[in-house]
Amino acid sequence: MAETVAAVPQRVARRPRLRGVTALLGTVPFFAYVTIFLVIPTLVVVIGAFAGNEGGASLDSVKALGNSYILDAFGRSIALSAISALVGAVLGALLAYALVTAKPDGVLRRVVTAAAGVLAQFGGVTLAFAFLATIGLSGFITVWLQDTFNVNLYENGVWLFELPGLTLVYTYFQIPLMVIVFLPALDGIRPQWREATESLGGTTWQYWTRVAGPLLAPAFLGSALLLFANSFSAYATAAALVSQGSPLVPLQIRGALTSEVLLGQQNVGKAMALGMVVVVSVVMALYTLLQKRTSKWLG
């Protein structure tokens, strides 16, 4: 009897520690994997951006971001993302509103949301080829316009492979993404608010500018930011369409990765990559902030 009593505290004292250790062991595969394939690559980029070419810390690579060709690439990337985000956000919001006015469980709404889910993922090489088949030099629309109306789509140069073309192509996945992220906010608008506005003598214009507008503004802005980050990080579509030069940051990074011509420039690619992460992180942080604001009223 005395023996068991003496033995009990010992076991109690020993087991929790052992348990904690064995419990941690269960997560080792996950953490090891994520360390090798996510944390180390991230650190490679961050540390590499601040490393000199012969080792040691250096700000040369980060300073190289001030070169005009890199600044131009960032400018073009940001402009392309902003315009495609804006166009996508406006058209996507209109489409989302059109869906909200339809029957909530109707076929129309279900089909369009499902299609939006698919098309928002549609990007990359396949999308580039879809547009080449449509408005490429021998594309369906190009040929049709030429044959029936004698209109040359590319009278002033082949804009499909430049920023205007990229903007158009990006819109193709931006609109569906906007529908997906903006629809929940629109669903949060209660019909009672409109009725309340009307019973107080408010007009439709007043309802949209004073009630629904301010309520939806954070959601709209947040969604637009998400669209911005989406097109800012896109690479494959641009890589498949643009064959000459590297107008965008992702394409500049490709140049830095694949060409080993410029010795002493190895880390500039990492600095550009870090620049991209900074832009995306800032945008995503703002998005999270606006998202919180949205959920206050329209959650």
Next chain:
Amino acid sequence: MAGVTARRARKQRAFRWTVLIVLGVFFVLPLIAMVEFSTRDPSTWPALVDWPELSERYPALAEGITSSLSQAALTALLMLVLLVPTAVWVRLRLPQLRRVVEFLCLLPLTIPAIVLVVGLAPVYAWVTYFFGGSSLTLVFAYTVLVLPYAYRAIDAGLSAIDVKTLAEAARSLGAGWGTVMWRVVLPNIRSAVLSAAFLTVALVLGEFTIASLLNRTNLQVAINFLGKSSATMSVAVSLTALLLAFVLLLLLSLLGGRRKSTPTPFKEPAA
């Protein structure tokens, strides 16, 4: 008042159909154009269905298709093996680690694939050293890439059931941890696991950035390469890949819809 509502309903209907038709044309046109473009050469589609001929005429494309399919299957497998036990384990035994795991899983969302490639290049020098330069080694990078989407799906599935009670009940009846995972938790989150796997497959089939910049091959790299020599064939393959992704994601949304409508026995009250 009734007149106002009727007038508004009419206006809304007109607005709805205008928007739908205009945007519908924008979205359907490229798809129609792909069909038209890929049928300009009548031998394209027959060649695409005839696998022996395809692999003879377009060996790079055939290789891309097989490697993409095996990459998709292996990535889904690795993702599940890595993520499901960890997510369950953290919920049961290490709730204080949940934030860390969530942060790590969602981290790839703020790291564009092109940036990840920059960091992965030195890591892949080692991968090539240990495993060789096979395109299947891309599975390691793809598992990281799909982590946010897969984690969200699985986490949502786990939130919908009371993992703790289920595990305790099974343990008190003498089940080992293996049995708890395989025969108790897994069957309960089957639809979440399925949607994580579907998303993974759809994402891997569409991946281009990492494969192309690490000099490995997959479907998208092959399509891009083919575009330089045979435009019709590359458009036909693009259309097929797109339709495949369409079917996959449509199944996924149907799956999601069904999960919402049939309440599971262990559903928690809405949080």
